Amino acid sequence: MPKKTLADLKDLRGKRVLIRVDFNVPLDAQGNITNDRRIRAALPTIRSVLDAGAAAIVMSHLGRPKGDPKKDAAFKMDKVAERLQQLLGRPVQKVNEVVGPEALAAKETLRPGEVLLLENLRFDPGEQAGDRAFAEKLAELADVYVNDAFGTCHRTDASMVAVPAALRGRPRVVGHLVAKELEVLDRLLSDPPRPLVGILGGAKVSDKIGFIKALLNRVDRLLIGGAMTYTFMLASGQSAGSSRVEADKIDVALDLINRGTGKILLPVDHLVVQRLDAPETARVVEKDIPDGWVGVDIGPKTVALYRDEILRAGTAVWNGPMGKFEDEPYSKGTRAVAEAMAAAKGVTIVGGGETAEAVEEFGLADRMTHVSTGGGAFLEYVEGTPFAALAEIDDRV
Ligand code: 3PG
Numbered sequence: 078m079p080k081k082t083l084a085d086l087k088d089l090r091g092k093r094v095l096i097r098v099d100f101n102v103p104l105d106a107q108g109n110i111t112n113d114r115r116i117r118a119a120l121p122t123i124r125s126v127l128d129a130g131a132a133a134i135v136m137s138h139l140g141r142p143k144g145d146p147k148k149d150a151a152f153k154m155d156k157v158a159e160r161l162q163q164l165l166g167r168p169v170q171k172v173n174e175v176v177g178p179e180a181l182a183a184k185e186t187l188r189p190g191e192v193l194l195l196e197n198l199r200f201d202p203g204e205q206a207g208d209r210a211f212a213e214k215l216a217e218l219a220d221v222y223v224n225d226a227f228g229t230c231h232r233t234d235a236s237m238v239a240v241p242a243a244l245r246g247r248p249r250v251v252g253h254l255v256a257k258e259l260e261v262l263d264r265l266l267s268d269p270p271r272p273l274v275g276i277l278g279g280a281k282v283s284d285k286i287g288f289i290k291a292l293l294n295r296v297d298r299l300l301i302g303g304a305m306t307y308t309f310m311l312a313s314g315q316s317a318g319s320s321r322v323e324a325d326k327i328d329v330a331l332d333l334i335n336r337g338t339g340k341i342l343l344p345v346d347h348l349v350v351q352r353l354d355a356p357e358t359a360r361v362v363e364k365d366i367p368d369g370w371v372g373v374d375i376g377p378k379t380v381a382l383y384r385d386e387i388l389r390a391g392t393a394v395w396n397g398p399m400g401k402f403e404d405e406p407y408s409k410g411t412r413a414v415a416e417a418m419a420a421a422k423g424v425t426i427v428g429g430g431e432t433a434e435a436v437e438e439f440g441l442a443d444r445m446t447h448v449s450t451g452g453g454a455f456l457e458y459v460e461g462t463p464f465a466a467l468a469e470i471d472d473r474v
Pocket residue numbers: 099101140141228229232452453454
């Protein structure tokens with residue numbers, strides 16, 4: 078059932094709109110934001126709430142604070158507030174608590190067109206416990222609830238599920254970001270332009286078994302890259318040399334190969350090195366990887382093969398790097414897949430997390446049909462997992 082969106086709400090003038098966003102952005106050791114994509118992605122929703130004459134109360138989690146005040150200080154929302162203010166070009170008032178007197182007082186004085194950001198939701202144990210009493214305190218802040226946190230939609234944290242549950246009877250909608258994610262992914266799952274080509278990389282088969290199975294049921298072709306390649310190689314009787322493999326997942330990989338007969342393509346050549354920190358030893362090998370050598374990227378013949386498949390695709394959906402791309406000498410395969418996706422005429426969808434970050438670093442994000450803001454949420458949605466967070470959003474009737 079399609080969900081109500083912000084665009085369905087007629088009159089927001091004078092309302093307080095509580096917006097759950099996913100500002101769980103990557104931070105460096107100094108606590109600086111290294112990628113603000115998730116903040117930028119939520120701007121259209123915040124802007125349209127403000128432009129409609131409402132006040133925005135914005136809330137998110139950041140990281141995984143453990144309840145240790147000293148260590149948790151690194152997860153305060155101050156830097157996020159600053160960045161949001163810069164990007165929005167309007168003042169953002171931030172309170173130092175999630176719920177409580179300071180937040181309530183700030184809500185009382187908040188005027189139409191103004192933005193309030195709450196402290197990190199996960200500073201309150203009620204958030205991850207999905208606690209009802211905590212959720213009711215958050216719900217007190219709101220006339221309207223907006224879920225624009227696609228990256229967190231697979232979680233059952235209080236702000237995602239118990240808060241909209243407490244607000245039944247008041248409008249509960251998805252924001253523009255979630256609406257676009259659902260539109261693109263629902264099309265991918267229901268009626269994708271064909272051929273549908275999946276490109277799958279990353280380190281571990283074990284992280285993505287459900288996702289691979291789901292893809293195999295839908296795609297016409299599945300192109301494999303990244304370190305999971307080496308486990309698939311062992312399963313198909315090739316040798317992977319000294320590459321990183323998941324020895325206990327060979328059966329699983331073999332089962333996937335059997336399910337995917339005729340659909341799965343494994344790399345036909347590999348970039349290998351003698352040691353990860355010795356790029357000067359790099360060479361390309363075909364088929365088996367000799368003992369003493371470690372695979373770090375797909376090779377040039379594989380690049381050409383995968384590029385052709387991607388260019389011919391009606392829809393290409395990609396998750397996971399093709400090699401150890403964070404090291405420049407091993408980034409060619411990942412870059413080449415990103416470039417092929419950018420050049421393709423079909424629908425191109427990039428899963429979130431490190432794949433999205435890679436595409437951004439290459440400066441190609443704008444040339445994709447869609448770059449998801451969800452990492453785990455993207456994988457689980459494509460797998461077909463129902464999200465309790467979305468069940469609490471009003472249906473569009
Ligand atoms: C994510 O980055 O995957 C989401 O923000 C959810 O965060 P979590 O994995 O810590 O629940």
